[in-house]
Each structure stands twice: as C-alpha cells, then as structure tokens.
Amino acid sequence: MTSPDDPLLGRVLERRYRIDAPIARGGMSSVFVGTDLRLGRRVAVKVMDARYVGDPQFLRRFEFEARAVAGLSHPGLVSVYDQSIDGDIAFLVMELVRGGSVRDLLRERGPMPPHAVAAVGLPMLGGLGTAHRAGLVHRDVKPENVLISDTGDVKVADFGLVRAVAEAGVTSASVILGTAAYLSPEQVSSTEIDARSDVYSAGVLFYELLTGRQPFHGATPLALAYQRLSYDVPAPGDVIPGVPPQIDEIVLRATERDPDHRYDDGFAMQHALLDAIDDLALPPFTVPAPQQASERVTSAIARAVSPPRAPESPELPAVPARSGADDDHRTDDHYADEPYDDDLYADDLYDDDPEVLADPLIDDSPHLASTFRFLVWMTIVLSVAGALASGGWLLGAMLIS
Secondary structure: OOOOOOOOOOOEEOOOEEEEEEEEEOOOEEEEEEEEOOOOEEEEEEEEOHHHHOOHHHHHHHHHHHHHHHOOOOOOEOOEEEEEEEOOEEEEEEOOOOEEEHHHHHHHHOOOOHHHHHHHHHHHHHHHHHHHHOOOOOOOOOHHHEEEEOOOOEEEOOOOHHHHHHOOOOOOOOOOOOOHHHOOHHHHHOOOOOHHHHHHHHHHHHHHHHHOOOOOOOOOHHHHHHHOOOOOOOOHHHOOOOOOHHHHHHHHHHOOOOHHHOOOOHHHHHHHHHHHHHHHOOOOOOOOOOHHHHHHHHHHHHOOOOOOOOOOOOOOOOOOOOOHHHHHHHHOOHHHHOOOOHHHHHHHOOOOOHHHHOOHHHHOHHHHHHHHHHHHHHHHHHHHHHHHHHHHHHHHHHHHO
C-alpha cells in the first residue's frame, strides 16, 4: 500500500479530482479514495504506474478501453466516470465500492456453500455478459477483481487495463498479464482471445469459491499457466463433499480446454446458473462484505486530508470564514449517502455576512438614526415651503384689492 506521506495525497488532478487516501497498490497501479470536487462525491482513483505514462501505445489503448467501459451500464460492473492524463499521471476515475474483494472474503471465511457462490456468480456473470455483448473481454477475471460492497452488491472491476498494459512497450517482471492461476489455455498458447476466455476464468473462480483452493499448482507462474494445456479442471464435488452435480457441471463446462465446448459468453453461463438455482431451490442470499477490507476502506474515507492552498488573488476581497460545522459537512463522507442537508442549503440561501440575519433591534439601529434625521429635515423643508406659500398668497390678495 502507498505510504501516508505519498506526494499524491492532497493533489488535485485536472483541477477536479482530489487524492485523499490510499486503498491498495498492485503491480500496474495504485488505488486511492478521491473526491470529485465538481460534483461533490467520493470516487476511486486508479493511478497507473509511472513507467506506462511515457508509452504512447499504452496511453492510446488506455483511453480507448476506458471510453469503451464507460459506455457500459450494469449493476455487476464498476462504473467508469473519467480517464485522463495530468502531467506525469495517467489515471482512471471510477465508482467507489465500499467493501472489499472476493479474495478478501475467501481469506476471512474460506469456501462458500453453493447458494453463496450463486449470489456472487449471478451479478458477476451478468456484468461480464454485458461487456461481452459489447465486444469487450476482461482477460483478468479473478477474485481480486470481483468486489463486494457493504450492501452486498457484487461488481467486476478493471475491464480493459490488462489489454492496455499488454500492448504497451513496457515490460516488467512484477506484472503478470492475467494471473496465471486463472488464465485460459488459449491465453497461454495464442493471442486469439474472446469472451470464452473470461468464461474459463469464471469457471476457475467458481471452483475456488466452492473448494477454497485453486485447481492447478506450479513452482513458477509459467509452470502453473502451462498445466491447463494438458490437464482439465476437476469437478469441485470431487474435492469437497456436498457440491451438487448441477454446480459441478457448470464448472466443468466453463473450464473445457476447447473454447468451442464452453458457454459462449457470460450471459450463457449465467442462464445455466439460474437453471441450477431453480433445480436445487437454492435460497436467496446477500453476500457479506469482507470485514477487514471494508474497515480499511471506511478508514481511508474518513481520513482527513488538507486540500492544496489556493493562490491568493489581490483583486478579490477576502471571504469571511464559514462556521466549522459547515466546513465539516462539506469535507466528510455524509454527502455521498445523504446528499441534501436542510441546514447547509438554508445557510447558502443568504448572504455570507452574519449581520444580514442579525436582530434588527440591535444591528439595524444605524438605519433608525438615519430615518429620524430624514424626517427632521423633511419637516423643516415643508415648514419653510408652507411659510413661503402663505406669504405669496397674502401679497397677491393685497395687490388685487
């Protein structure tokens, strides 16, 4: 994870996205809790490793993939809001999922029963299917890229990043393009990848959710990857008792070595899972968010960050400071869940000058004095005018007579 003194903390990208606190760091990128200052909402900001910023091919692919994913809409997908480059920083702005990953949940609770696996699989496969129908392939379906929110929502993250990195001219031993344990055979042996590769990875993920272990093992990532060229994924029921045959069949078909024998895409696999749920009468289930990961994100959200100082302008008068309560309301995390606050908006309907709302019996006394002086002068003027008018009338009467 990024250190607390990371120079990115407090920085505002594109004069809009403030970097508030670190969440996680991987081989390709770091993820931060951020604030969209224009719309007033929390976001996740994924900052790509600096080595990619100087690669024009990566930047082109990065932008293309981000635009493609941003056009997708499905509750099983992490929404992409924006993508840009600010100086030496290439970043992606996404929906902030308050929770953790399926990997975190496996570490906390171990293998899942079939109804819990179905609760993870249905939205995950729906998200993948939506992307597949749009011509997109994830290429890196694994527990780390399936997120679970505090409310039990399941979402697939990181679409397009693997392809962008794969086409970059940058190489790094720390970056594995598609984690070896979940790669499809064709990802190991060729470059012809389609939706069925994601189906294979989803099948391996199902196997791990049911058994708590991965189907293949190897001394190196390369050895692990090549095992799937010669061996089939076993049925989960052969490893752990209690797995229904219908679920075994889904895993076995999804992980066929020949892509032609698998489900065509995420939606086809989702339909098979729905049929199994009906046959087995599996109960509805809300997937719990991993506790430790959720607490880590919550802590990152709550961490106070001082925004960069704005340059002073000699042409503009100083703005009176608002109350501390208002400042806290604008910078804490309540706005994301409670976007309307009557007190905050009532304050904004009036002038910032506190005297405008003060007691008129006290603060309006200067106005009363001015009114009194005005009335005195008006009385004097009217008296003089009346005297002149009376004198003129008498003079006229004498002349006529």
